[in-house]
Amino acid sequence: MKGPLPPDDPRHGTTNGYGNWGCRCDPCREANRKNHQAYVERVRGTGQLTGEGVTHGTAYRYQMGCRCEECREARNKKSREDKRRKRQERRSME
Ligand SMILES: [Zn+2]
Numbered sequence: 001m002k003g004p005l006p007p008d009d010p011r012h013g014t015t016n017g018y019g020n021w022g023c024r025c026d027p028c029r030e031a032n033r034k035n036h037q038a039y040v041e042r043v044r045g046t047g048q049l050t051g052e053g054v055t056h057g058t059a060y061r062y063q064m065g066c067r068c069e070e071c072r073e074a075r076n077k078k079s080r081e082d083k084r085r086k087r088q089e090r091r092s093m094e
């Protein structure tokens with residue numbers, strides 16, 4: 001990671017500032033958020049989420065906006081596993 005960017009740098013508020021420079025100021029975070037949103041919408045528009053041959057039942061797909069039962073279930077399972085893993089990590093530190 002490069003940076004930090006000087007406060008008057010024109011690259012603030014761009015995905016370049018966020019991604020390449022690792023800047024986490026509000027305008028840079030906002031640019032990144034918008035960019036991610038555009039990406040999600042683009043993927044949605046291609047029909048990858050709902051088209052034929054799509055594998056459902058993954059937490060990733062849920063993240064991409066699919067709310068079918070399989071994807072919801074996968075997401076629930078993942079968050080349960082994450083929680084369990086965290087508990088175990090805590091225990092092994094004691
Ligand atoms: Zn910035």
Ligand SMILES: [Zn+2]
Binds near residue numbers: 056067
């Ligand atoms: Zn799904």
